[in-house]
Amino acid sequence: MIEMINVYKKYPNGITAVNGLNVRIEQGEFAYVVGPSGAGKSTFIKMMYREEIATKGTIKVGEFDLVNMKDKDIPYLRRHVGVVFQDFKLLPRLTVYENIAYAMEVVEKNPKVIKKRVLEVLDLVGLKHKIRMFPNELSGGEQQRIAIARAIANMPRVLIADEPTGNLDPDTSMEIMAILEQINTQGTTVIMATHNSQIVNVVKHRVLAVENGRIVRDQLEGDYGYEG
Amino acid sequence: MKVRTLKRHLIESLKSLKRNGWMSLAAISAVAVTLLLVGSFVAMLMNVNKLATDIENDVSVRVYIDLAADEKEQKKLETELSTLKNVDTVEFSSRESELKQVVGSYGNEFNLFQGDDNPLYDVFIVNTDSPENTAAVAKKAEALENVAKVNYGGATADNLFKTMNTVRNVGVIIIGALVLTAVFLISNTIRITIMSRRTEIEIMKLVGATNWFIRWPFLIEGALIGFIGSFIPVAFISFLYVTIYDIGTTYLSGTYFALLTPSPFLFQIGSAMLAIGIVIGAIGSSISIRRFLKV
Ligand SMILES: Nc1ncnc2c1ncn2[C@@H]1O[C@H](COP(=O)(O)OP(=O)(O)OP(=O)(O)O)[C@@H](O)[C@H]1O
Numbered sequence A: 001m002i003e004m005i006n007v008y009k010k011y012p013n014g015i016t017a018v019n020g021l022n023v024r025i026e027q028g029e030f031a032y033v034v035g036p037s038g039a040g041k042s043t044f045i046k047m048m049y050r051e052e053i054a055t056k057g058t059i060k061v062g063e064f065d066l067v068n069m070k071d072k073d074i075p076y077l078r079r080h081v082g083v084v085f086q087d088f089k090l091l092p093r094l095t096v097y098e099n100i101a102y103a104m105e106v107v108e109k110n111p112k113v114i115k116k117r118v119l120e121v122l123d124l125v126g127l128k129h130k131i132r133m134f135p136n137e138l139s140g141g142e143q144q145r146i147a148i149a150r151a152i153a154n155m156p157r158v159l160i161a162d163e164p165t166g167n168l169d170p171d172t173s174m175e176i177m178a179i180l181e182q183i184n185t186q187g188t189t190v191i192m193a194t195h196n197s198q199i200v201n202v203v204k205h206r207v208l209a210v211e212n213g214r215i216v217r218d219q220l221e222g223d224y225g226y227e228g
Numbered sequence B: 001m002k003v004r005t006l007k008r009h010l011i012e013s014l015k016s017l018k019r020n021g022w023m024s025l026a027a028i029s030a031v032a033v034t035l036l037l038v039g040s041f042v043a044m045l046m047n048v049n050k051l052a053t054d055i056e057n058d059v060s061v062r063v064y065i066d067l068a069a070d071e072k073e074q075k076k077l078e079t080e081l082s083t084l085k086n087v088d089t090v091e092f093s094s095r096e097s098e099l100k101q102v103v104g105s106y107g108n109e110f111n112l113f114q115g116d117d118n119p120l121y122d123v124f125i126v127n128t129d130s131p132e133n134t135a136a137v138a139k140k141a142e143a144l145e146n147v148a149k150v151n152y153g154g155a156t157a158d159n160l161f162k163t164m165n166t167v168r169n170v171g172v173i174i175i176g177a178l179v180l181t182a183v184f185l186i187s188n189t190i191r192i193t194i195m196s197r198r199t200e201i202e203i204m205k206l207v208g209a210t211n212w213f214i215r216w217p218f219l220i221e222g223a224l225i226g227f228i229g230s231f232i233p234v235a236f237i238s239f240l241y242v243t244i245y246d247i248g249t250t251y252l253s254g255t256y257f258a259l260l261t262p263s264p265f266l267f268q269i270g271s272a273m274l275a276i277g278i279v280i281g282a283i284g285s286s287i288s289i290r291r292f293l294k295v
């Protein structure tokens, strides 16, 4: 489903963030991306939705060839890849409902479909009762749940999360994990970069350890493997 | 584009216009001022052009008869004129009837020139067979006896065309500067909109909105500024032109000359102004979309 062969990424400032990386992730898998700060985890992940373009190598996501693709096709790739960040990126002026509907409106989904789907994903993240609230009226964990609901609204085949629990306390982080697990159970591939050793060690999944822009350990049901 | 999408873009653009209140107003005013000048200027030039063409097409040569000439000499002159090459007809117009015409077009103040105070000449109006021959006929008429002076349309037309060229060149420079100012103000407004909507743009890109979906609202916002800005001058110039046309028609009645009639002219110039306004707006926003909207 996702395949990277001999991928390099050199930033314009000369830093080589990804340095000959090889990986293959099947549809429906759940994989953690772990490793020290600056190892290249975020760069690796960003290349999956073409936020960054590989300098060299082959990247395939579904039927998309990310190295040779035309810029005008990027939006259609993005519709298959949902993304969640540490800082949520919700629109402050829109309500919970509007934030999620927004993601569907801008890809020109039918209003009826939007209404139904927003309620569906809100139900999945357990926040149907906060539908009319604004982001600043929600806790961090709730905001992240809305961000996840938005990321899956267009039914992507892959959900990418870059440190989704980075700003959250352990209990809230576990709630987020439960939601990600559930989304994964429904068949969506989940790829999550994290520094949270507790989660990785407790909620067991495949672990991809990145160091110096390479995968140095690829372990099913793996553990975090770094200090703290 | 789906109707729903178009509606959405329009609403987004209108929201931004409102949110940028003062900037939008400045940009709209700049378009209005620019188009007011463009419109007045073009209206003026086109009418002068029309008059000059009318004059140029005028086949008549006015031969002013020396005041000292007696009736016999006048008759002789008339015969000489009618035998000139390319001359069709020769008509006599007395000083009195000349003055009546002047009073008719310019008003009663000229009445005090009645009788012996009449400063005008008796005139032979010589009609040539085509406008091109007026100059040659005038030249020959000038050489005849008892001719005070000779006047024909071509000379006046040439002067008008020359003046018009100068006026046009100066006007184009001024209008160019104004258009640039308007474009600059519009692009600045759109830049502010783009900056204030950074997060929305980021999310649109992330979830897979197409580049054109992201661009349209900004483009429409610029076009709207141009459109709204051109409304005021179109209305103003239409009103002004109808007024001027009424006055001008009174003055020119009974002559060979006329202003352009408002009916097709105002529609033409009005729609041209609207189009220019919209194009200025679209160019202004395109500049900012290119520079600040990285899609
Ligand atoms: N946009 C960029 N331009 C230049 N260099 C960059 C850019 N983004 C990242 N880098 C560099 O690339 C390297 C890898 O960065 P990356 O963000 O991928 O690491 P990371 O593993 O996600 O780190 P962290 O755990 O701190 O998030 C770092 O040395 C970083 O300074």
Ligand SMILES: [Mg+2]
Pocket: A041, A042, A043, A162
């Ligand atoms: Mg990172």
